[in-house]
Amino acid sequence: MANAMKSDLPDAIRNIMQTNHRNDTPGINESRSMKMDRTWIRATQFSDEFTSLKDVHDHVYLHGWSATYTWWVHHGEDFDVDIVEFGEDENVPTYLGDVVNVEEPDNEDGHDSVEMIADLYTAVQQDGEQPMFVKVLEDAKHALCPDSYDKAKKYLKELGLGYELIDVCDNNCVLFRKGLEKHDMCPKYKESRWVDGDAAKWIPKKILRYFPLIPRLKRMFANKATSEETQWHKDKRVAVENEMTHPADGLAWKDFDAVFPSFARDARNLRLGLATDGFNPFGNMNTTYSMWPVLVKVYNLPPWSCTATSNYIMALLIPGPKSPGKDFDVFLQPLIEELLKLWEGVSTYDAFTGGKFDLRAAVLWCIHDYPALGVLSGRITKGYYACIYCNKDPLSRSLRKKICYIGHRRYLDKTHKWRRSLAFDGHRENRGEPGKLSMHETSECLEKLKDVTPGKADGTKKRKRGQKDKEPKLFSRRSTLWDLPYWKYLKLPHNLDVMHIEKNICDALLGIILCLEKNTDTVNARLDLQDMGIHPDLHLEEDEDNSVSMPAAWYSMEKEERVAFCVFLKSIRFPYGYASNLTRCIS
Incomplete structure (x- = not known):
């Protein structure tokens, strides 16, 4: 088979060179409509720069011809020529020296290069071997280059880089997923999910963009260099006493490893961080719009990598026009579901070791400003109990036009002279440092809020200015982050953006x-x-x-x-x- 192909190569190459020469000659346009026979093509690589017939001849003998180059646009062929492909009963020639059976895709049935890429990428994940995926992409860079925005999105989705569009109730009470995909009305408030109301144009009022997290984390281990970097914190990090050069030097990381030694045993298990904040995508054109992205950071990497913006992972893009507020948990549902799977373990191929392992991941902390702390955690960040460290014994005090927090002398030593001074607020300070909430006290506070549901409030009475609640109210709702089995053991679940x-x-x-x-x-x-x-x-x-x-x-x-x-x-x-x-x- 290989010898037969070699005998056909000189004539075919000569035809190509002559065709290209005729196209470059003024007044000769016969090649635009000629019928070109390409039944002999079967190869792996292609170079689009040739200087002579001998160079082309030698190159094809050594490297073969690209299997994806089926439209000779680089050799003078127009887009309206007739293509002679292999017949149904014809024997298809193979690669030089190889015997393989490859079927041509049937484009009429909708099978194109997008599905080919998806199959090749799936082979990488399942077989755990080094396939010809990279080579195929290199060979087919001309044919696979998307020529439109929609086709580019199809490529990204098939490669696991796309996102899901999830319709949201206009009142932020439910996501239309998991059995609600075909519902036109909100199950709680009976309002239409569509802009026009009667679903004539199928335009949803609000859309959540969700970027699946697990495929992105698994892809980190498909590259040897990145897979090795995920173990840097344990294998190559040099710990220095009283110095913090990496999050692994912090007490929160060490305390988590002590509580979950099975998780810490494998250095490839990922420690994650969630970051979120609201921003206005329209700049100064619309000052009332607020959109909330949720980013994921991987802290296993070296300091110069885990702080690089290229390693930030977009997980959610929560739509506006208003801040989600207490309804933030509704938008977190798909992300929490993936985090629960990652805590149990997801089978992943490791290119560095050449084998499979169960990838686990845990969120060690969240990063946000103080207002977003209340949005993400459910803690009260306004009023008399706004301080998350004072808890039930606040330092707040009511003044004429505002609430002031001026009891910080309680953190001083009992014998400090400033405790006896009247220059701060006109009083001496004899109280001790505020105590922290125990796990049992926190569970009691959250248990009282189990019936709080997302969506617009029904008949909620506002508290008058200067009026305190009968009993301390530290939480406004139970955050969905408490569904994570390890969340209550975290030493530092929330970090403030300084x-x-x-x-x-x-x-x-x-x-x-x-x-x-x-x-x-x-x-x-x-x-x-x-x-x-x-x-x-x-x-x-x-x-x-x-x-x-x-x-x-x-x-x-x-x-x-x-x-x-x-x-x-x-x-x-x-x-x-x-x-x-x-x-x-x-x-």
């Missing part, structure tokens, strides 16, 4: 010392000082014409000092992305 905290504190301090128009040193703040009986030098003063004036504070700068301060800030050179333009902040 960027927002640092920015807000910095803005407040700069506003006060630079006497900016927007600052917290207001008339109401001076009245609060007067009510507490502290800092009499800052109290409001009544003038002769019965007007009131604010005396200048000792910490505010004069004009010359403000200019010198701004000149100093301008002279500092920060790394790119670490500081904003000063001229945009100060007028």
